[in-house]
Amino acid sequence: MTADEITRIDVGGDAPEGTNSAYLVGDRAVVDPGPPTDRAWRDLRTGLERAGVEPTAMEYVLVTHWHADHAGIAPRLAATADATLAMGAGDAPLVADYARERERRLERDAATMDAWGVPADAVSEVIDGDAVSAMPDETSVERLADGDRVAGLEAVATPGHTLGHTAFAGDGFVLVGDAVLPTTTPNVGGSDTRTLRPTAVNPARCDDPAAGGAAIDHDPLAAFRRTLERLADRSERLLPGHGTAVESGRVAEILTHHRERSRRVFAALERRGTATPWDLAGDLFGDLVGIHVKFGAGEAAAHLRTLERQGRVDRLEDPPRRYRPVDREPRTRETGV
Template sequence: MADVRRIQVSGGSDGSAEGGNSAYLLPDEKVLVDPGPPTESAWDRLRDGVTAAGLALEAIDHVLVTHWHADHTGNAARLHEAADATLAMHAHDAPLVADYAAERARRLDRDAATLERWGVPADQVATLVDFDSPSPVPDSVPVRELADGETVAGIEVLHTPGHTAGHAAFVLDDVGFVGDAVLRTCTPNVGGGDTRQDDPLTAYRRTLSRLEARVEVARPGHGGSFPLAPRAAELRAHHRERSGRALAALAAVEPATPWALAERLFGEMAGYHVKFGAGEAYAHLEHLRSAGLVARVADDPLAYETAHDAAGDDPERLADAAAGVWNADAPD
């Protein structure tokens, strides 16, 4: 069994549902996974944790990051420079760190355009873009782009999209460093965390199946380790129930944009919940569309209606039909 040291690099005092960030040091492999947010307190905890494990910071050879979100990547460039270590991520997420300044500008434009297409009011879109403050990280940094199935210091790269397009888990023996793909205390957002994805919930179903096939113990980006299979079952049950609610709610207000459906499902939203709520509604609508239960009726803004020949108009039948999609095997 590999020697793994968990370093809690933030305490979750910001009130986030998932709690503080966890970094992982593998002293024998000289690898550190997810070095945490770009704060001095997180850096101090990271440095102290590495030292407490009996390893000099400069001895780290590889910094592996599960996905591009700042609470995981924020200290990556600093650690890369301090240790002269290789910073590596899956190729789909790597550019958002490697070329941070330019990619952030493109991301904000993409987010705004996507939210408008999802039907979010213009004032809400503008507020959300203003709310997205830049991270104190370098404009650019060298990042090695990883592919699914590749290995780094004996650790396998497993592409696990859904939360982001290039989310990756890193697997050693039967232990998976799973980032935000599977969390113990909350459901990872699928849809709003990365607006580059066309059908994020279908991708996430595949991710859960891939992780179950390779991982027994999950080491998440927030909190401590847990058995993966029972938690994956809970996440499927959550989305099974949410899909049923989404389809039944759509039948009552159709045609509806993702934003209109999100308001019906989640009520009033503000701040980043605007993007997360609209994104989750979009993810469920696209997943149901791929199953033939929902159809698009317009593109600008995007709107959906139920496919009436699939389940009829009765809310219970619609909910049962949506749940039945999740009872089938995940798509290849």
């Protein structure tokens, strides 16, 4: 499958990350068909018709990750075409068993935000504002591992933004979903709270991308950095899930962004002495409302987890999680030397 056989289709209207991008691969597969709205369905059908392809001709519907703006309309397209819906094994349950997994996700999100020190009223605002998507309670989903081939594409595990995020590579291109975006940096930590669960864990444990993101990754920022480094080593053109093609050097920019953010998190923690992820989210992003409460606190928590693994911060309490900086040069407390 070559880049000449890829057609980008704008679906679902604008989003903060840019217009959603669905991709027609040849004449037999669609990647990331879009959100579960009638507008997205019309946009997708129009794009397919312009390419001379009927929705019923699809053999595969591929999804990079479980977020509704990418996966929401996938069950509808798969049912219309009697096509196989496939995605990374780590994210597949959230689409395959949508109703049950949504309830579990809301419980997990609430517990995780509480552990991050988010006030109860802000937690309630996030949970109450999480609308049910127009998706089937259950859907048949084929689970993909890193290196699997489907519809002429190679599945490439790209965890970080979500636990089982998976890109799809062809000859000269990689459909990267939200692993790399042209104008914004993908959220890490708050975009999938499975990656930072409020349970006692070994902070040194991280996933190998070859595992397909199926195991629990307790350092999502480290996983995301490995994803970016893996993509940086590839020579193909990167095609994102929002907007158009990624410019050369964008992966390096995102890596630099996160190095700088880690420095900002550590500096803010030094100023405070001790802090929760929620405290530091306010320092980093200012006042947060709605879904940005989870995203902001999760981003701070992800950076703190990496700093903890690096031995630069200690976690003091759980819950709520509270951190303190570790002196780089040990000294006697009584004398200060």
